[in-house]
Amino acid sequence: MSKDIRIKKGLNINLVGAAEQSTTKAVSSNVYALNLQDFYGITPKMLVKEGAEVKAGEPIFFNKNNEEMQFVSPVSGELVEIVRGARRRILTLKILADKEQRYHTSKKIDLQKADPSAIRSLLLKSGCWPFIKQRPYDMVANADMVPKAIFISAYITAPLAADIDYILSGKEAELQAAVTALSKLTPGKVHVSVGNTEKSPFANIEEIELHKVSGPHPAGLVGTQINIIDPINKGEIVWTIAPQDLVIMGEFLLTGKFNAERTIALAGSAVKSPKYYTTKIGAEISTFLYASGVNEENFRLINGDVLTGSKTSPDGYLGFYNNTVTAIPEGDDYEFFGWNKPVFDKISSTRALTFSWMQPNKKYDLDTNTNGEHRAFVVTGRYEEVFPMDIYPLQLLKACMVKDLDEMEQLGLYEVAPEDFSLTEFICISKQPHQQIIREGLDLLYQEIG
Amino acid sequence: MGIKEKLHQLKLKYQGKKMAPAFNALHTFLYTPNETTHSGGHVRAADDLKRTMNTVIMALIPCLLFGIFNAGYQHYSAINGFPADFSVMEHFITWDNFWLGAITVLPLVIVSYGVGLIIEFIFAVIKGHEVEEGYLVTGMLVPLIVPIDTPLWMLAVAVAFGVIIGKEVFGGTGMNILNPALTIRAFLFFAYPTWMSGDKVWVHGAKEGLTKAGSTDAISGETILGYLAQGNTSDFTYSLSDMFFGFIPGSVGETSTFLILLGGLFLVFSKIASWRIMLSAVLGALAMGLIFNGIVEFGWIPEYSKFYGLMQFDFWKHLIVGGLAFGIVYMATDPVTGSQTNRGKWIYGFLIGFLSVMIRVFNPGYPEGVFLAILLMNVFAPTIDHYVIRGNVRRRMKRLKNATILPKISDGKAKELKVETV
Numbered sequence: 001m002s003k004d005i006r007i008k009k010g011l012n013i014n015l016v017g018a019a020e021q022s023t024t025k026a027v028s029s030n031v032y033a034l035n036l037q038d039f040y041g042i043t044p045k046m047l048v049k050e051g052a053e054v055k056a057g058e059p060i061f062f063n064k065n066n067e068e069m070q071f072v073s074p075v076s077g078e079l080v081e082i083v084r085g086a087r088r089r090i091l092t093l094k095i096l097a098d099k100e101q102r103y104h105t106s107k108k109i110d111l112q113k114a115d116p117s118a119i120r121s122l123l124l125k126s127g128c129w130p131f132i133k134q135r136p137y138d139m140v141a142n143a144d145m146v147p148k149a150i151f152i153s154a155y156i157t158a159p160l161a162a163d164i165d166y167i168l169s170g171k172e173a174e175l176q177a178a179v180t181a182l183s184k185l186t187p188g189k190v191h192v193s194v195g196n197t198e199k200s201p202f203a204n205i206e207e208i209e210l211h212k213v214s215g216p217h218p219a220g221l222v223g224t225q226i227n228i229i230d231p232i233n234k235g236e237i238v239w240t241i242a243p244q245d246l247v248i249m250g251e252f253l254l255t256g257k258f259n260a261e262r263t264i265a266l267a268g269s270a271v272k273s274p275k276y277y278t279t280k281i282g283a284e285i286s287t288f289l290y291a292s293g294v295n296e297e298n299f300r301l302i303n304g305d306v307l308t309g310s311k312t313s314p315d316g317y318l319g320f321y322n323n324t325v326t327a328i329p330e331g332d333d334y335e336f337f338g339w340n341k342p343v344f345d346k347i348s349s350t351r352a353l354t355f356s357w358m359q360p361n362k363k364y365d366l367d368t369n370t371n372g373e374h375r376a377f378v379v380t381g382r383y384e385e386v387f388p389m390d391i392y393p394l395q396l397l398k399a400c401m402v403k404d405l406d407e408m409e410q411l412g413l414y415e416v417a418p419e420d421f422s423l424t425e426f427i428c429i430s431k432q433p434h435q436q437i438i439r440e441g442l443d444l445l446y447q448e449i450g
Numbered sequence: 451m452g453i454k455e456k457l458h459q460l461k462l463k464y465q466g467k468k469m470a471p472a473f474n475a476l477h478t479f480l481y482t483p484n485e486t487t488h489s490g491g492h493v494r495a496a497d498d499l500k501r502t503m504n505t506v507i508m509a510l511i512p513c514l515l516f517g518i519f520n521a522g523y524q525h526y527s528a529i530n531g532f533p534a535d536f537s538v539m540e541h542f543i544t545w546d547n548f549w550l551g552a553i554t555v556l557p558l559v560i561v562s563y564g565v566g567l568i569i570e571f572i573f574a575v576i577k578g579h580e581v582e583e584g585y586l587v588t589g590m591l592v593p594l595i596v597p598i599d600t601p602l603w604m605l606a607v608a609v610a611f612g613v614i615i616g617k618e619v620f621g622g623t624g625m626n627i628l629n630p631a632l633t634i635r636a637f638l639f640f641a642y643p644t645w646m647s648g649d650k651v652w653v654h655g656a657k658e659g660l661t662k663a664g665s666t667d668a669i670s671g672e673t674i675l676g677y678l679a680q681g682n683t684s685d686f687t688y689s690l691s692d693m694f695f696g697f698i699p700g701s702v703g704e705t706s707t708f709l710i711l712l713g714g715l716f717l718v719f720s721k722i723a724s725w726r727i728m729l730s731a732v733l734g735a736l737a738m739g740l741i742f743n744g745i746v747e748f749g750w751i752p753e754y755s756k757f758y759g760l761m762q763f764d765f766w767k768h769l770i771v772g773g774l775a776f777g778i779v780y781m782a783t784d785p786v787t788g789s790q791t792n793r794g795k796w797i798y799g800f801l802i803g804f805l806s807v808m809i810r811v812f813n814p815g816y817p818e819g820v821f822l823a824i825l826l827m828n829v830f831a832p833t834i835d836h837y838v839i840r841g842n843v844r845r846r847m848k849r850l851k852n853a854t855i856l857p858k859i860s861d862g863k864a865k866e867l868k869v870e871t872v
Contacts, residue, residue, distance in 0.1 A: 334481035350720055352505040376582065379499075392842055410846065410847075
C-alpha cells in the first residue's frame with residue numbers, strides 16, 4: 001500500500017540536455033580517486049601507505065572517531081598518491097587501477113537471521129556505511145546512534161538528474177537485500193518515496209513503507225519528504241540513503257564483494273549527446289565525458305546536478321554519492337542592460353518582464369551567470385512559494401547568519417540539509433549563498449551542541 | 451575594442467580600489483556583471499534586485515506623468531476656473547499643462563535622485579560595499595508624495611535626513627526599519643508644516659499669492675480631505691470620476707486612483723509586491739470607514755463636531771481621495787519595512803488601512819493619515835512577525851513531546867533494541 005504525498009509549492013527547472021535513455025559502458029579509467037570532502041564530518045586515518053597494493057573493497061582508511069567505520073577502495077590497484085592540502089589534511093586518494101580487477105571478499109551473512117549488531121559491523125567494515133547519511137547535520141551517519149526512521153527518495157525532481165527508475169531497473173534483488181538489512185537497524189520504518197508506484201523498481205520491495213509523491217521540485221528531495229512524512233525533532237536521528245547506493249550495498253550483502261559500479265547520467269546543454277554510462281565510483285570524468293563530446297569551449301562541469309553538485313573538471317573524478325554529471329556553459333560574460341530588458345531565455349519565479357511563466361514546459365539553456373550581484377535580503381514571501389517544508393526559510397537563514405543558536409534550533413535547522421535550500425537559492429533575488437549559509441549554520445550547531 | 455571590453459578593463463583597473471563601488475554601480479547599470487556562481491547551486495534565476503526595483507519604477511511612471519499634467523491642469527484651472535465641458539484631450543493633456551508640470555515636478559525628481567544617490571554612493575565608497583538599488587524606488591516615490599511647491603532646498607534636506615538617519619545608519623538597503631520615502635515625508639511634515647498642509651500648497655503658485663483671472667482673489671486649492679475636515683459635508687466641486695481618475699488637488703503623484711490601481715495590478719501580476727498587504731489594507735480602510743459611517747448613522751456624533759465632516763464621508767470614498775491608495779500600493783508593500791511572513795502581511799496591511807482612516811479623521815492638524823499609519827506599522831511589523839513565527843516554533847515544540855529519542859549503541863542498551871527490532 002502506498003500513501004500519496006502531493007507537493008504544490010516548488011518550481012521545476014527544465015533544462016536542455018536531459019540524458020537519453022541508453023547506457024554505454026564507459027572505458028575504464030587508469031586512475032580512480034576518492035575525494036575525501038565527499039565524506040562530510042569524517043576525519044580520515046590511513047590504513048595503508050602510499051604505494052601499497054589494494055584490492056577492490058579493501059579498507060584504505062578509517063574514521064578517526066569510530067575505528068570500526070572503514071572506507072574501501074573502489075578498485076584494485078596501487079595507491080599511487082595521497083594528495084594533501086593545508087595542515088596535511090588529506091584531500092584525495094588516487095589509485096592506479098589494475099587491468100584485472102581483484103576483489104576483497106567478506107563472509108556473507110544470512111540477512112533474515114542476522115541481528116542488528118552483526119549487520120551494523122558488517123556494513124561498517126564493508127565500506128558501505130558511508131552511503132548512509134544522517135540528519136540533523138547532513139553528514140555520514142554516526143554509527144553510535146539509532147535512527148528513528150530511514151528515508152529513501154526514488155522520486156527525482158532535480159534538474160537533469162539521473163532517472164532512478166531507469167538506472168535501477170533490474171536491480172530489485174540488490175535493493176531488497178539492502179532495505180532488509182537497513183530495516184533491522186531502526187525500530188522505525190524504512191520510507192521509500194517513488195513517483196510511479198508501478199514502474200518503480202521499489203514497487204514490489206518488501207519491508208518498506210512506500211509513498212507516492214507528486215509535484216514540482218523539491219518534491220523529490222528527501223528533506224521535503226521527511227518533513228511531511230515524519231519530521232525530525234530535536235534529539236532525533238534519521239538516516240537517508242540514495243537509491244543507487246542501495247544497489248552497491250545490496251550487491252555487497254548478496255555476494256560479499258564491494259562493486260563500485262554504477263550507472264550515471266551525463267547531462268547538460270554543453271554535452272553533445274547526453275546519455276547514461278556505466279562506470280565506477282572515482283572514475284576520471286574524461287573517460288565518459290569525451291565519449292559523448294562537448295559543445296562548448298567554456299563550460300562548467302558539475303559532479304551532481306546543477307543545484308547541489310560540486311564544481312569539477314574533466315580530469316576530476318566521479319564523486320562517491322553522485323549518479324549525475326552535468327556540463328553547462330559558463331556565463332562569465334556581460335549582458336547589456338540585462339537588468340531591465342525583457343527576458344525570454346532564462347527561468348524566473350516572477351513576471352517582472354520575465355516570461356518563463358508563459359511556457360512552464362519550455363526547456364532552458366541556463367549558464368552559470370548569477371544574473372545580478374549579491375545584495376542584502378530585500379524581498380519577502382518569494383522563498384515560501386518554492387519551499388514546501390513547514391519552516392520559515394528567510395528567518396532560518398537569517399538566524400544562521402547571525403549565529404543565533406536558539407533561534408536556529410527553534411526554527412527547524414535540525415530538519416534541513418543545504419540541498420533543501422537549493423531552490424530558494426536559485427530564485428533568490430539578492431543572490432545570497434543559501435546552501436553555504438545553512439551548511440555553516442549546521443556546522444556551528446554541531447560544534448556547539450553535537 | 452567595444453565598450454564592453456573597455457569597461458571590463460576599467461573594472462579590473464579599479465578592482466580593490468576605494469572608488470570601485472562607484473564605478474561598479476555605473477558599470478552594472480549598463481551591463482549585468484560577468485559574475486558566475488561560486489557556491490551552492492550552479493545556476494540562478496533571471497531576477498535580481500535591479501530588475502525588481504525597476505519594475506516598481508515602471509509601475510510609478512504613469513503616476514509621475516499624470517502628476518505632471520495634473521500640476522498644470524490644477525494651476526490653470528485655479529486661475530481660469532474649471533472647464534465646464536471637461537475633456538481629457540482638450541483640457542488635460544495639453545502642452546501648457548505639460549510644460550508647467552515639467553518645470554515644477556521634474557526638479558523635484560532631479561533633486562530627490564541627485565541628493566539621495568550621492569549619499570548612497572558616498573556611503574558605499576566609505577563602507578566598501580556595492581551601491582544597493584533601494585534608493586531607485588525611494589527617489590521616485592519622494593517627488594510623488596510631496597506638495598507641488600515644496601522648495602527644493604527643503605526636499606534636499608529631507609532626503610539627506612531620510613537616507614542617512616532612516617536608512618544608512620541601520621546598514622543600508624535591506625536593514626532599515628522605517629520606509630525611507632515616508633521618513634522623508636514625515637521629516638518634511640514635522641519640520642515645515644506650513645509648506646505641507648493647508649489649502650495653499652496643493653496648487654502651483656497658490657503659496658506665492660497668484661490671483662484668479664480677472665479678480666483679486668488669491669487662488670487656492672484644497673484637497674477634498676481638507677475640505678471635509680473643516681466640517682463641510684457636501685457640495686464638492688469634484689465629481690466621483692474626478693476623484694477616481696485623479697483630476698483633483700493633492701500631492702504630485704497620489705491623485706489618480708485609477709493609475710495607482712493599474713500600477714498595483716501590474717505589481718501583483720509581476721509578483722513584485724504583496725497582494726496580501728494591498729488587499730488587507732483595503733479591507734482595513736473599508737472597515738474603519740464603515741465604523742465611522744455607523745457612528746454617524748446612529749447619531750452618536752453631533753453635526754457640529756469637527757470630526758463630523760470626515761466621519762460621514764462614504765466609507766469607500768476614502769480609498770479614492772488622498773494618499774491612501776498610493777500608500778497602500780507603493781509604500782505599505784515595501785518588503786524591507788513591512789511584515790515578512792505571509793500571515794503577518796494580512797495583519798500588517800489590515801492595520802495600515804484601519805489606522806490610516808482613523809488618523810485621517812482624528813488628526814486635527816492635517817487630514818491625512820496614511821504615512822503615519824505606515825510608519826507606525828513599520829515599527830510594529832517585527833512584532834507581528836515575531837508572534838507569527840512563534841506559532842511555527844510552538845508547533846515544533848509540541849511535536850517534540852512525542853519525539854523518538856533512541857539510546858546510543860554505546861550506552862549498552864543496544865540489547866533492548868535488538869529485542870524490539872528483530
